[in-house]
Amino acid sequence: MKTLLQIILTGIIVLVLSNILGGVQVDGFFTAIVVAAILALLNIFVKPILLVLTLPVTVVTFGLFLLVINALIILMADWLVSGFNVNGFWWAVLFSILLSFLQSLIFSVAERSERR
Template sequence: MKTFLKILLTALAVIVLANILPGVTVVGYTTAIIVAIVISLLNMFVRPLLVFFTLPATIVTLGLFLFVINAIIILLADKLIDGFAVSGFFTAFFFSILLSIFRSILFSLLKEKSSN
């Protein structure tokens, strides 16, 4: 149940960011849920491989290269999903940063509600 709620919160964040950022489009709510699922799956399976193979670059940049990996994950989701479009790398870069911030805020609210 908690995973389903996290996916819905991520979909909400995707919709909000698509309305805020120029260059990011989401066709509808169903597409936003699919985007949230695909991003979760890519973070689960592809991201660890990318982190492993780019470990020297990540160490040299003191972890800042992880932002580039997040942008690559967003661009992969763009290629995999019809109805979700990101105009370029820098748009994906800003989208991934803002999505991380929104998700951390929303998930922290989720933790506070479940502890009460």
Template sequence: MGFIVKLLLTGVAAMLAAYILPGVQIDGFVTALILALVLAVLNAIVRPILIFLTIPVTILTLGLFLLVINALIILLADYLVAGFDVDGFIWALIFSLVMSVIGAILDLIF
């Protein structure tokens, strides 16, 4: 049950972040839920591989390269989910930051 609630909160966070940012478009809430599911799968499978492959760069940048990995995950989700559009790398980076902040606030509330 907790996974479904987490998906719903991530979908709401994605909708709010897309509403705030002009460089990100989501067609509707169903698309946001699909995006949340795709992001969960990508974060479970692809993100650990990318983190392992980029350990030296991550250490060299004191962990800031993880923001780049988050933006790459968002761009990959943009490619996979119809109805979700990000205008570029910078918007993906900003979207991941805004969505993380909104998700943290929603987690505190619920």
């Protein structure tokens, strides 16, 4: 149940960010939920492989290369979901930074309210 709530909240964040950022388009709420689910699956299965393959570069750049990996995950989701469009690498970087920040903020608030 917690995972489903996180996917729904991420879908809402994706929809809000698509309305704010000019380089990111989402067709609707259902597409945003699909994007959230695809991002979750890519983060579970693809991201660990990319982290291992790019470990030396990540260490040399003090972790900044993780922004590139996150942008690549966003671009993969763009390629997989037909109603989701990101207009280039830098929009993907900005989208991934804002998505990560908002997810951590909202998930921490939701976790605090769950504890009470």
